[in-house]
Amino acid sequence: MKAQPTIFNIQKFSTHDGPGIRTTIFFKGCPIRCAWCHNPESQKFGPEIMITKDGKEEVIGQTYSVKEVVKKIKADQIFYDQSGGGVTFSGGEVMAQNLDYIEELACECQRLGISVAIDTCGVAPTENFARILPYAELFLYDLKFIDSQLHQRYTGSGNELVLKNLQYLSDHGATIHLRLILLGEINEDTLTATAIIEWLNQQNIHVDEISLLPYHEFGRDKYQRLQRICTQNFIKPTDEQIDEVKNIYTTAGYSVKIGG
Numbered sequence: 001m002k003a004q005p006t007i008f009n010i011q012k013f014s015t016h017d018g019p020g021i022r023t024t025i026f027f028k029g030c031p032i033r034c035a036w037c038h039n040p041e042s043q044k045f046g047p048e049i050m051i052t053k054d055g056k057e058e059v060i061g062q063t064y065s066v067k068e069v070v071k072k073i074k075a076d077q078i079f080y081d082q083s084g085g086g087v088t089f090s091g092g093e094v095m096a097q098n099l100d101y102i103e104e105l106a107c108e109c110q111r112l113g114i115s116v117a118i119d120t121c122g123v124a125p126t127e128n129f130a131r132i133l134p135y136a137e138l139f140l141y142d143l144k145f146i147d148s149q150l151h152q153r154y155t156g157s158g159n160e161l162v163l164k165n166l167q168y169l170s171d172h173g174a175t176i177h178l179r180l181i182l183l184g185e186i187n188e189d190t191l192t193a194t195a196i197i198e199w200l201n202q203q204n205i206h207v208d209e210i211s212l213l214p215y216h217e218f219g220r221d222k223y224q225r226l227q228r229i230c231t232q233n234f235i236k237p238t239d240e241q242i243d244e245v246k247n248i249y250t251t252a253g254y255s256v257k258i259g260g
């Protein structure tokens, strides 16, 4: 039997990871390394030590049975029902975890009438997406870069699988909210936005909403607390640049929001 995934946070009353009031389950372990990642404690699979702000050692991550997680999710079902919310499986990368566990958890939520959203960077076998699709009402799908070389440079992995899985989800009727990181002087320009729109059109990919995620500096201190070096040296896009990019997507007919 495969090991249970490690979970490093169960966040209740979340309003940024899909519609309504949600519980977000953060799975630990990610196959890529985004240079701007503000949750470095989510990257390694399995528990690890992080130093707290007052200098103590804390173990990040623990395992739970599917039953235990369902109990925590179910406790707030009334709020999901009233707000059109549900549960979001996030990370790290949920689709790169033990899929037997994830599928069982999603299936149980669906059986209870709790809407499931999947927050993913797209770097996982297509077969995993095929397995989870029947249970997921929404995919929050990151497209870090449309250019594979830039994807490789800033995440350590090309984007071929990301594009393939996005195509797969669209072809199979998934509801997709596309999430685009905006890094100042790297990909906040109008050419990048135009290239993404062209590719979506060429591939006939249906996206229900686009979220623009401007780079921010939160979480930089966590690298030091994990005894790692933070090499982030990015520039925040200006409000004007964000508005310009937003206008390009809006003009192309997309529903766009700023932030997660």
Ligand code: SF4
Pocket (backbone or CB within 6 Å): 030, 031, 032, 033, 034, 036, 037, 038, 039, 040, 042, 043, 091, 092, 093, 121
């Ligand atoms: S996909 Fe998310 S969790 Fe993984 S490295 Fe990138 S930002 Fe961090």
